[in-house]
Amino acid sequence: MVESLLIGLSTSASCVAQCGNIILSIIMAENKSVGRSYGLLGGFMLGRLLIYSGISAVISLIDSAATIPASVTAVSLIAVSAIMLIYSVGKTKQLCLGHRFTRKIYSACHGRISLLAFAAGALSSLNICPPIISLIASSIGTKAVFANFVMFFIGTSVFFLPMPLIGAIKNTEAVTKTGRAAALIVSIIFLAKGIGIIING
């Protein structure tokens, strides 16, 4: 378990690089108070934890490396892309492509925006990254697979913790607009990645 915590801690930076774009742009786009931003981060982290728990359960059952089919990864990336689009244009008042549809979804989620962050966390975790691969490799055959994943999750969460402090910035317009623009860029990148996986099989 200590080893998993260390793997998590040492790869935390990679996790921020991998998923930081998603949660940072969500927090900035929403631009809530520090407390509510932590709520968003909490939702996102719970989503990650859910998928990690699922993977650890599968590894415990089959006692070998669990792989996620490329098609599932591709669909999850495209779904993350859709969620980021909702965060990006969901609140816009101006007319832009698909804004009515995304506004409707955003409004439907109003008050439950952490739920969208939760979905983003869960879906992005289906995109297996190098740190997870090393964790899976070190977990096979051990008894405490789930505990290992939890410790890994705790370790990888370190770099995410300061992000909600962005809620303390006074220039809310600048933060929100930057966040929404970032969400749009992330949405395009994830869409391209998803399509890339589908094309390459």
Next chain:
Amino acid sequence: MNRKSNYWGTGRIGKSILLFAPMMMLIMLMLLGSASGGDAATQIARLITIAFFGAMFFLIIYTGKTDKWRAVAFIVSALLFCIAFIHNLILERGSMTFSNAEELSCTIPFCHIVTTMMIIPAAVKQTILFPGSLVEGFASISAMFVIVLCFSIVLGRGFCSWGCFYGGWDDGTSRILRKPVIKKVNNSYKWFSFAMLIVMALWSAEAAEPTYCSWLCPFKAVTENERIIDTITLIKNIIFTLTFAVLVVVLPLLTKKRIQCATFCPMGALLSLFNKINIFEVKNDTSKCIGCGKCEKACPMLAIEKRCPTLTCSKCGKCVDACPTGAMRFHIKGTPIDKHTTIARTLFIFPAYTFLVTLCGGSVANGLALIINLFI
């Protein structure tokens, strides 16, 4: 109010020469000091370059118009830089394109924009990812960092109007039409460049490559780009061409705004943050402002809000030139806004212009020599 009375040198030949003389010496030192010999074309090119940069500086001082003459020097620098750069590439490696192997062997020169993608990988992964040598060559990582740090501290985002050898492209295209075809551009689009900065920095750390350079940079179209060997490199090259055509040519032409620099470049966003600690700024003396809005209309960087320059101001001086009352002016933070206007402007223009000549003077001379060689 007589707007021209703001400046010492304005219209006064003696004072203008007094301010011009030290800069001229600096220009000569920079362009003749390290260079010796060369063929006739090179010598002629060097002399023309000295005369050109000297003349532009004199006109800035004498006419009191900052942006008008700055822009000429800036745009010419951008065009000749690309000509000299491409020629250099062809001499060195025989083509404008590079291969993945050359990239891996750290032989590709890279520009200041890549520094925006080095910060996070260097900080959180202790890795310098990018295809350059740490200490060797004219575009080594260490040299680039020192240059970026110096100009950021001294000029803030002033670099984007006084130093960057790319900025002259959209500065130039944004001036071709007399009137904009698209009249209103939402100032909020400037925040897109900050989003680019965040996303590109994190994405680069994830992908272990300078993603903006590899996938999006418009200036790849006029400098160097990856050789097309498969679908991926084809897509990359299509993107480079499209971003150049749309962001550097078409949109600036239609809006008269520097769209690529104001809304897309992550380096511009990073430099804007340095404006916070930089002592120079362009500021509105609201007691003289009549609210005509000419400054906002003129600003190519979408930086003016409610008649006041904001974080993204590149200190080009266009709003200062456009202001009919002299309310908009160069200013040193912490000093009274209605005093020392000339000193503030002069103190800013000297280092700014020195940077321009230092970074672009050599390339302008080389580019010019190539053109002269075509005729003699």
